[in-house]
Amino acid sequence: MTTTARDALIRAGRSRLTWPVLALVALLLVNVIVTPSFFDIRLQDGHLYGSLIDILKNGAPTLLIALGMTLVIATRGIDLSVGAVVAIAGAVACTSIAGAADSGGAAAAFTGIGLALLLCAVLGFWNGFLVSVLGIQPIIATLVLMITGRGIAMLITDGQIVTVNNPYYAGVGAGFVVLPVAILISVGMFALVGLVTRRTALGMLIESVGINPKASRLAGVRSRTIVWTVYVFCALCAAVGGLMISSNVSAADANNAGLWIELDAILAVVIGGTALSGGRYSLTGTLVGALLIQTLTTTVYTTGIAPEITLVFKALVVIVVCLIQAPKARALLRRRRTPVAPPNAAAPPEPAVAVETTPTRKVGQR
Amino acid sequence: MTETLSAAPPAATAEPIVDMRGISIEFPGVKALQDVDFRLFPGEVHALMGENGAGKSTLIKALTGVYSVDSGVTRLAGRPVTFSGPAAAQDAGISTVYQEVNLCTNLTVAENILLGREPRRFGAIDARAMRVRAAELLDRIGLDIDPVSVLGSHPIAVQQLVAIARAVAVDSHVLVLDEPTSSLDSDEVAELFRTMRVLRDNGVAILFVTHFIDQVYEISDRMTVLRNGRLVGEYATAELSRIGLVSAMIGRELGELEEVERLATHDTAERSAPPVLRAKGLGRSGAIEPFDLEINPGEVVGLAGLLGSGRTELARLLFGADRADSGRVEVGGNPLHLRGPRTAIAAGIAFCSEDRKGEGLIPDLSVRDNLVLAMQAARGWTRPIPRRVKNELVESYLETLDIRPRDPDALIRNLSGGNQQKVLLARWLVTKPKLLILDEPTRGIDVGAKAQIQKLVAELAAEGLAIVFISAELEEVVRISDRIVVLRDRRKVAELAGPDVGVDEVMDLIASGEPERERAAS
Structure with missing residues (x-):
């Protein structure tokens, strides 16, 4: 009984990720066919180069933001403002560095980065406040910052593209420690969050708040604090993602930095099998989802798909992956290859009453 | 299964409207129904009886097209049918009212009753016609509320009656009522029964599921009893004693039920x-x-x-x-x-809400996670309960409270109501409340399960736990x-104590409600 149950569980756990992983593999194969050297990785000056590394590096910001988004979505929320936060993070950091006395020094870089993270944490605090304290629907609450955020970034940069020349700052997005620093940051954060949520009780509490907030509150879970924190964390992820994007080009573009990245992040989460209705989430799924999206973008370039049909191609792949993941489609597929459960201990044995003893209270004694 | 043949169909009609034969449904690892036969005749109220997990809900869902069957045939008025979904079943004349009200609380009563079949005029919804039609339907079941009021502004009981009005709105031959009375008070139950009798006399076949045995004897003509996914038998209500019914349902002698007769000790020393x-x-x-x-x-303090x-x-x-x-x-x-x-x-202080689904369960989490939730929340997220401790704790409560299946990894949504309730009780008991x-x-x-929970309450009180016990069933409150x-x-109109407090006395107070008539236990 337990073995069949476990098998069923494993099967279910696998099926959730089967299709995104297959899609990812298929895309990679397409690339190898078009560009035979696609899987080649070279070591040059102690740095690793190659198409796969590029995918990881370019996907690092989306990956990081999708990480924050996963937790937000797990609590039944959504954060549309991450793209704006990306722009603000870059704007604050670059403006601060450009305005510093020693604009090429380490101190200027760290001040800029620190300021950006601080401001973005405040913005996340604001989102969390609107959602968890005022009870505004997340999609509306974060829409506020999505729209005003770009305006704030424009104000900070005076509407200009601010360029900086600071090697320390450039290190975040363009630096290497064998692998690009951006990859290390994103993967490191992923591992850390995975560890923290699954090794402590945080993951379970987040899921319980996402599945049934009322019941969680009555069971004594700090629903409000959890939801609030998750928005702050998501904004911080977006901030770091913004720093990567801006430092990679040593410039802050308030208009275009992180444009539509919120949609990529949400898509990555959904492809990864975390339902938008909240509850159970899968970080591994999000990882696969983010990689799939980035590989898709890369594929479009390497296969030389005409720019005017790029979006259509992307859309097609996304539709196929989502359709194939939909419960109905999955049910159809399952019915096709029905694994008949072996006749087992289905009918429980005759009930035996648990509390056997007669209550030991003395009757009518006063 | 010889009883199947002996149960006489209601007079005048010989052809069942619903005839299910050899129905089997299997979920991964669970045989929910095995070779069950079920017949429903026009113009009868038929009670479907069984413990939690006996397969009542599964059978209803098989009948109403929610589940597809693995084997067996369903005939509707003699023709074999396979429903692709609940809508198809409804089109065929089978309407269902579920235990939990499945309506839109943000819409008006009229909109809910006619949802999906609104009267139209030039393609647009005719609001006036809708109001009139809804008022007629409400009138038919004797419910006096404003059709344009928002459904959510009414108590659950009224919402339940609206759900029935909605079911009656379709011209259905078969009406399935899945525990319609669990949130109704006695007047409302009487009202519902009156409506059911009217419908029955008009030839509607009513399938009625309830846990209240008195109600079964009051309203039903025949009954089918299930146990552990199998058919126990089909009986004419008049020919089966209550004790016979209960032992058919639980398959064991009734000694333990009687033991719970009077649990309270009234020891007010x-x-x-x-x-x-x-x-x-x-x-x-x-x-x-x-x-x-x-x-x-x-002390057990009952709220009546x-x-x-x-x-x-x-x-x-x-x-x-x-x-x-x-x-x-x-x-x-x-x-x-x-x-x-x-x-x-x-x-x-610990609190089990009356709204198990809305305020108790975390349906998508496992029994284990549900059981330790309150304890974990109290410890804070940084101090997870060590896996070994957690497993021992969960195992021991699954054992003591007889929670089935005894699988800590099962999602709690898949458990039957009684077992879910026991998990929720365990959730609080592990926090060692006062x-x-x-x-x-x-x-x-x-x-x-009810007897088990009542006994547990008495035992916990004997161990020194203070308990506040709320129930709509007066007998239960008085007994416990x-x-x-x-x-x-x-x-609060009165406080009663002492061994001589009876249901009648409490009922008098509820009815007359002389305020603040404190009556000490002398």
Whole structure:
């Protein structure tokens, strides 16, 4: 009984990720066919180069933001403002560095980065406040910052593209420690969050708040604090993602930095099998989802798909992956290859009453 | 299964409207139904009986097209049918009202009744015609409410009746009522039965599921009993005694049910310990008038009153689920500022809500996670309960409370109502509370589980736990409580104690409600 149950569980756990992983593999194969050297990785000056590394590096910001988004979505929320936060993070950091006395020094870089993270944490605090304290629907609450955020970034940069020349700052997005620093940051954060949520009780509490907030509150879970924190964390992820994007080009573009990245992040989460209705989430799924999206973008370039049909191609792949993941489609597929459960201990044995003893209270004694 | 043949169909009609033969349904690892036959005749009220997990819901869902069957044939008026879904079943004339109200609380009563079949005029919804039609339908079931009022503004009981009005709105030959009475008070039940009789006399076949055995004998003509996914038999109600029915359902002798006859000891001897909880002038406007209440260790305090009398509201104030706007609370002799459930839990107060689905379960989490949720929340997220401790804890509660299946990894949504309720009880018991507030812990669960829970309450009290027990069933409250607080119209009207308190006396008070007639135990 337990073995069949476990098998069923494993099967279910696998099926959730089967299709995104297959899609990812298929895309990679397409690339190898078009560009035979696609899987080649070279070591040059102690740095690793190659198409796969590029995918990881370019996907690092989306990956990081999708990480924050996963937790937000797990609590039944959504954060549309991450793209704006990306722009603000870059704007604050670059403006601060450009305005510093020693604009090429380490101190200027760290001040800029620190300021950006601080401001973005405040913005996340604001989102969390609107959602968890005022009870505004997340999609509306974060829409506020999505729209005003770009305006704030424009104000900070005076509407200009601010360029900086600071090697320390450039290190975040363009630096290497064998692998690009951006990859290390994103993967490191992923591992850390995975560890923290699954090794402590945080993951379970987040899921319980996402599945049934009322019941969680009555069971004594700090629903409000959890939801609030998750928005702050998501904004911080977006901030770091913004720093990567801006430092990679040593410039802050308030208009275009992180444009539509919120949609990529949400898509990555959904492809990864975390339902938008909240509850159970899968970080591994999000990882696969983010990689799939980035590989898709890369594929479009390497296969030389005409720019005017790029979006259509992307859309097609996304539709196929989502359709194939939909419960109905999955049910159809399952019915096709029905694994008949072996006749087992289905009918429980005759009930035996648990509390056997007669209550030991003395009757009518006063 | 010889009874199947002996049960006489109602006179005049020989052809069943629904005839299910050899129905089997299997879920991964569970045979929910095995080779079950079921017949329903026009113009009868047919009770479907069985413990939780016996397969009642599965059979209903097979009939109404929610589940597809693995084997077996369903005939509707003689023709074999396979429904692709609930809508198809409804089109074929099978309407269903589920236990949990499945309506849109944000729409009006009229919109809910006619949802999906609104009268139209030039392609647009004809609001006036809709109002008129809804009013007719409400009238037909004798429910006097404004059709344009928002459904959510009515109590659950009224919503239930609206759901029935909705089911009646379609010209259905078969009406399935899945525990329609679990949230109704006796007047409303009488009202519902009147409606059911009218429909029955018009030739509608009614399938009725309930846990209230009295109601089965009051309304049903015949019954089918299931146990563990198998058919036990089909009986004419008049020919089966109550004891016979119960033993058919649970498949064991009834000794233990009778043991629970009278659990309360009314031992109101001098107590040296301070009360676990003392409330003074606690109240919340619009919910319950200020009341005083003391609860002592080892005492079961029953709250009796009709639906909407303030039972649940009182309990929620004690737990801090709702904020009181007057009065104060002392726990163990010390004042406690109840800011919310967390402060209450920290002070040793636990609360099982009456709304199991909405305020208790975390349906997508496992039994294990559900069981340790309150304990984990109290410890904080940084201090997870060590896996070994957790497993031992969960195993021991699955064992003691006889929770089935005995699988900590099962999702709690897949458990039957009684087992879900036991997990929720266990969730609080692991926190070692001093005061346990149980709001309708036995609602909608079967006889066996009910007896187990009642016994458990008595045992816990014997161990010194203070318990507040709420139930719509007066007999149950009277049997189990040492002291009974009677509520009426959102006000505490009396407190009764002593072994001679009977159902009649409580009923009198609920009905007449002479305020503040305190009657000590002498």
